[in-house]
Every structure is written in C-alpha cells, then in structure tokens.
Amino acid sequence: MDWHSLHPDRVLILDFGSQYTQLIARRVRESHVYCEIHPYAMDLDAVRSYAPKGIILSGGPSSVHDADAPLAPRALFQLGIPVLGVCYGMQLMAHLLGGEVERAENREYGPALLDVVDSAALFQDIEATDVRVWMSHGDRIVHMPPGFRVLARSANSPVAAMADPARKLYGVQFHPEVAHTPCGRTLLDNFLFHICGCKPTWTMKSFVESAITAIREKVGSDRVLCALSGGVDSSVVAVLLHKAVGEQLQCIFVNNGLLRKGEAETVERVFRDHFEMPLVSINATDLFLSRLKGVTDPEQKRKIIGNLFIEIFEREASKLQGTRYLAQGTLYPDVIESVSFKGPSATIKTHHNVGGLPERMKLELIEPLRELFKDEVRQLGRELGLPERIVMRHPFPGPGLAIRILGEVTPENLRILRQADAIVLEELEAANWDNRVWQAFAVLLPVRSVGVMGDERTYEQVVAIRAVESVDAMTADWARMPYQLLARLSNRIINEVSGVNRVVYDISSKPPSTIEWE
Numbered sequence: 011m012d013w014h015s016l017h018p019d020r021v022l023i024l025d026f027g028s029q030y031t032q033l034i035a036r037r038v039r040e041s042h043v044y045c046e047i048h049p050y051a052m053d054l055d056a057v058r059s060y061a062p063k064g065i066i067l068s069g070g071p072s073s074v075h076d077a078d079a080p081l082a083p084r085a086l087f088q089l090g091i092p093v094l095g096v097c098y099g100m101q102l103m104a105h106l107l108g109g110e111v112e113r114a115e116n117r118e119y120g121p122a123l124l125d126v127v128d129s130a131a132l133f134q135d136i137e138a139t140d141v142r143v144w145m146s147h148g149d150r151i152v153h154m155p156p157g158f159r160v161l162a163r164s165a166n167s168p169v170a171a172m173a174d175p176a177r178k179l180y181g182v183q184f185h186p187e188v189a190h191t192p193c194g195r196t197l198l199d200n201f202l203f204h205i206c207g208c209k210p211t212w213t214m215k216s217f218v219e220s221a222i223t224a225i226r227e228k229v230g231s232d233r234v235l236c237a238l239s240g241g242v243d244s245s246v247v248a249v250l251l252h253k254a255v256g257e258q259l260q261c262i263f264v265n266n267g268l269l270r271k272g273e274a275e276t277v278e279r280v281f282r283d284h285f286e287m288p289l290v291s292i293n294a295t296d297l298f299l300s301r302l303k304g305v306t307d308p309e310q311k312r313k314i315i316g317n318l319f320i321e322i323f324e325r326e327a328s329k330l331q332g333t334r335y336l337a338q339g340t341l342y343p344d345v346i347e348s349v350s351f352k353g354p355s356a357t358i359k360t361h362h363n364v365g366g367l368p369e370r371m372k373l374e375l376i377e378p379l380r381e382l383f384k385d386e387v388r389q390l391g392r393e394l395g396l397p398e399r400i401v402m403r404h405p406f407p408g409p410g411l412a413i414r415i416l417g418e419v420t421p422e423n424l425r426i427l428r429q430a431d432a433i434v435l436e437e438l439e440a441a442n443w444d445n446r447v448w449q450a451f452a453v454l455l456p457v458r459s460v461g462v463m464g465d466e467r468t469y470e471q472v473v474a475i476r477a478v479e480s481v482d483a484m485t486a487d488w489a490r491m492p493y494q495l496l497a498r499l500s501n502r503i504i505n506e507v508s509g510v511n512r513v514v515y516d517i518s519s520k521p522p523s524t525i526e527w528e
C-alpha cells in the first residue's frame with residue numbers, strides 16, 4: 011500500500027537495537043499517529059522521500075564510542091524534520107552535533123527523579139519537580155552540542171533532557187515509552203502534536219476506508235482466495251476483503267486434522283451465522299497425517315504443513331477461474347522481525363504462513379494487516395462489526411496440534427492431546443480465566459512416567475499445561491493461575507484422558523522459552 015497518500019501524518023522510528031523500539035511504535039500509534047520502524051541505517055534519500063512529520067531515534071545497547079557503534083548520517087539533523095532522540099538516540103545526537111558523551115561514574119537503571127528546568131514544548135503539562143521517569147543507561151552527556159539547552163536534570167544525569175528548539179531537535183536520557191515513566195505519554199504527545207504538528211488521524215475507521223480503496227486498486231477485476239482459519243486475523247481479513255471486492259472473494263477453510271476438538275464444526279457454524287459470503291471447506295486430514303508420518307523434527311513439521319496448505323490453496327484456486335491472489339493475515343510484528351536492527355533476526359521458528367511458504371508460488375499475496383499490531387486488528391474487527399467471541403479468540407497456530415505433540419503426530423497422540431486440551435479450555439472458561447490469559451493449551455510430551463492408579467502400576471504419558479499472559483506474543487509470562495484451578499485441570503485430565511498419568515505446569519517466560527513448545 012502507498013503510505014504517501016494513506017497516512018499523511020507519519021512518523022519514522024529509527025531502530026538502534028533497543029528492546030523498547032516496538033513500544034515506542036505502540037505509544038505513537040495509541041496517540042493515533044501512524045508510524046513505522048526502520049533500521050538505523052535507512053538511506054537518507056529514503057528518509058527524504060518517506061517525508062515523515064517527525065523522527066524518533068530509539069535507544070540501543072551500544073555506546074557512541076564503540077568501534078562499531080551504529081551511527082546516523084549527520085545530515086539527518088539538517089532535513090528540517092523534528093527529531094526526538096531517546097537514550098542512545100540522544101547520546102548519538104549529542105555526539106554527532108559536537109557535544110560530548112562519556113561513561114558515567116554511576117549507572118542509572120530503573121526509577122529516577124527528574125527536575126524540569128525548562129518546560130517549553132516537550133515538557134508542557136508535566137510537573138516541574140520530582141517527576142518519576144525510568145532510566146537504563148551507563149553513558150551520559152557532559153557537554154551539549156552548540157545551540158542546545160538543558161530541559162531537565164536527574165541526580166546522575168546533568169543533562170536528562172535537552173533541546174535546540176530552533177532546529178526542533180530534542181533528546182531525553184530516560185525512556186518515555188515504558189509504563190514506568192508515567193509522564194511519557196504526555197511527553198510523546200507534546201513531541202507529536204506540538205513539535206511535529208501531527209494530527210491524530212490514525213484510527214481503525216480511517217484504516218478501513220483507506221485499506222478498502224487500496225485493495226480495490228490492487229485487485230481490479232481479478233479474484234481473491236482468502237484462507238480462513240476462524241482465528242481473529244483471517245476473519246478480519248475476510249470481512250475487509252469482502253467489503254472491498256464483494257463476490258470476487260472466495261474463502262477457504264482447511265481441516266488439516268490438527269485442529270482442536272469441535273473446531274471445524276464451530277468455524278463452519280460461526281461463519282454461516284456471521285458472514286454473508288461463501289466458504290469452501292476442505293477435509294484434508296488424511297493428506298496431512300500421511301505426510302507427517304514418522305516426522306519428529308519441529309521445523310520439518312512446520313515446513314511440511316506450510317507447503318501442504320499452499321498446495322491445497324493452489325489446487326482450489328485453479329478450479330476458480332481468474333483467481334490471482336491469496337489473502338493472508340500477516341501482522342506488523344512479523345514484518346518488523348524480518349527487518350530488525352542488524353538485518354534479519356535469527357530464525358527461531360518457521361511460521362507456517364511466512365517462512366513455511368514454498369519458494370515458487372503461483373498465487374500473489376495480499377496482506378492488508380501487515381501494518382497492524384494484534385490489538386489494532388482486534389479493534390479493526392470490532393469496527394467491522396465482528397462479534398466479540400471472534401475478536402477476543404486466543405490465537406491458534408496454523409500448524410495446530412502438530413507443534414504441541416512433541417515427537418511423532420499419530421492419531422492416538424492427537425486423540426490424547428485433543429481431549430486434554432478441551433478440558434483446559436473448558437475449565438478456564440468456567441473459572442473465567444480464559445479472558446485473563448493470552449493463550450492457554452495442553453502439550454503432549456514424548457516421555458512416559460510411572461504412576462499408580464487404582465493400586466496398579468501405570469507407565470503412561472505426560473501432559474504439560476501452558477498458559478501465558480502477553481500483549482503481543484513477542485514477550486510473555488506464565489499465568490499465575492490459582493492452585494485450585496490447576497488442581498482441577500490435573501485431576502480431570504488424568505481421570506478422563508486414558509493414556510495420561512501425570513500433568514505438569516509450564517512456568518517459563520518468553521524469552522528465554524517461547525509460547526509454543528515447537
């Protein structure tokens with residue numbers, strides 16, 4: 011899509027490798043201003059032609075004195091575009107414009123108190139003394155570049171914020187994007203609205219209109235196949251596309267035999283009740299299970315499944331004359347991950363709809379959500395009138411139960427996991443915990459343990475329960491579910507699911523673990 015015409019008030023975030031870069035983007039978006047993250051090395055001509063209303067330089071792990079410190083071209087500060095440097099971003103600004111940065115005697119990690127000495131522009135509507143902010147740095151600015159003045163100080167940072175208002179250059183040593191900086195929201199708004207002159211026009215309502223226009227332009231009179239899983243992302247894509255191209259859209263749902271209990275029926279029913287568009291439902295259970303036979307390697311499972319999905323989509327597309335596009339629900343975090351700070355990041359997992367795609371595909375992709383974060387997709391779903399039940403559904407991975415059965419996927423393993431998983435979901439719902447977690451599910455482990463049931467020795471399988479809290483699946487923590495609920499889960503699974511004699515609870519966060527086990 012062409013952002014020039016779609017989002018006139020856009021902000022550019024240059025990433026220097028901070029853990030919080032995505033948070034900066036979230037905050038800007040929450041203020042209804044469109045923004046994109048690009049690597050710090052973005053070409054100056056590209057910046058010019060992107061023509062942002064403002065630029066934010068993220069923090070980062072480097073020091074400006076490191077031999078391989080990531081630098082920005084000095085000319086970035088001469089474009090006449092307002093710049094806000096955060097932490098490393100401010101240190102870099104100072105370093106490049108003739109100031110001096112040095113290693114501080116005391117590092118500052120965590121909370122600090124700020125005294126605002128100049129409340130013009132950036133600190134408008136923020137208290138003057140003892141302002142709580144969150145710091146994470148070891149370097150500090152000892153001399154500001156010519157033209158700059160101090161806006162705020164903290165015990166350890168004589169220059170905790172600085173500005174050259176004439177050139178609209180601003181820097182803060184603390185992190186306004188984190189929740190532990192309560193005034194951060196006001197500060198960022200001051201930058202966006204007062205300094206950059208942005209207007210808060212980025213709303214899901216405006217997105218619907220511009221996305222529909224862009225989709226129509228792209229699709230023309232061709233037909234689109236939309237792969238629908240019943241999850242939030244693909245449901246939103248389907249409704250959006252239907253609004254844009256009406257009968258040129260055909261939805262397809264594949265039962266790959268790796269779905270949860272009753273899922274195929276539910277998806278078909280919900281679709282019939284809430285969507286006014288045709289759905290082709292394909293049962294490919296045997297095909298998927300036969301290709302997965304004997305496979306135990308997680309990446310291989312993912313690739314086999316990804317390829318098979320496309321094979322089926324292409325086969326169905328060839329039956330519908332004039333089908334040129336395949337619509338998918340790729341989100342912004344998938345996109346950012348592949349353009350991160352120092353080039354593409356390491357492959358942790360091949361997500362079936364991204365890296366799992368075959369190299370040569372006949373269908374062209376349409377990905378209308380590739381600019382959005384998950385919570386924006388949920389908002390968009392509401393805007394499009396989708397029922398809350400669909401909007402708030404837990405994510406369910408395309409490779410389904412195959413990546414929750416460690417080891418070989420067999421009909422017997424699927425039976426065990428499906429039953430155990432249904433119990434987890436039922437009990438969470440009954441205890442009103444389903445809407446307090448991002449995702450909750452059962453995992454079947456490839457180990458056996460000894461137990462005693464009814465005076466008899468058992469030697470059976472182990473089920474792990476995974477329940478996590480998260481805002482975007484990039485990081486997650488295990489849910490502190492009540493012991494009583496855990497006890498009920500364990501009790502029911504062992505009693506009701508034959509083949510299982512032990513249940514464990516996964517207490518790992520992401521990172522270092524991931525949400526799924528494979």
Ligand SMILES: Nc1ncnc2c1ncn2[C@@H]1O[C@H](COP(=O)(O)OP(=O)(O)OP(=O)(O)O)[C@@H](O)[C@H]1O
Nearest residue numbers: 237238239241242243244263264339363405406408
């Ligand atoms: N069983 C399926 N049938 C058809 N398409 C599928 C199926 N499973 C996954 N897909 C396709 O793969 C895409 C990615 O799956 P993914 O699980 O990330 O998204 P989703 O199911 O739409 O939403 P959520 O992340 O909330 O589960 C889907 O948007 C859909 O296009």
Ligand SMILES: O=c1[nH]c(=O)c2[nH+]cn([C@@H]3O[C@H](COP(=O)(O)O)[C@@H](O)[C@H]3O)c2[nH]1
Nearest residue numbers: 360361362405406407408409483524525526
């Ligand atoms: O559609 C998908 N296809 C996949 O291949 C896939 N793998 C993981 N997930 C989901 O992504 C989120 C993060 O998962 P991980 O922490 O396991 O990487 C979690 O919400 C996972 O459920 C997938 N979704």
Ligand SMILES: NC(=O)CC[C@H](N)C(=O)O
Nearest residue numbers: 069070097098147148149
């Ligand atoms: N969070 C940051 O951006 C840190 C910047 C720099 N590495 C410092 O320690 O001061």
Ligand SMILES: [Mg+2]
Nearest residue numbers: 239241406407
């Ligand atoms: Mg899904």
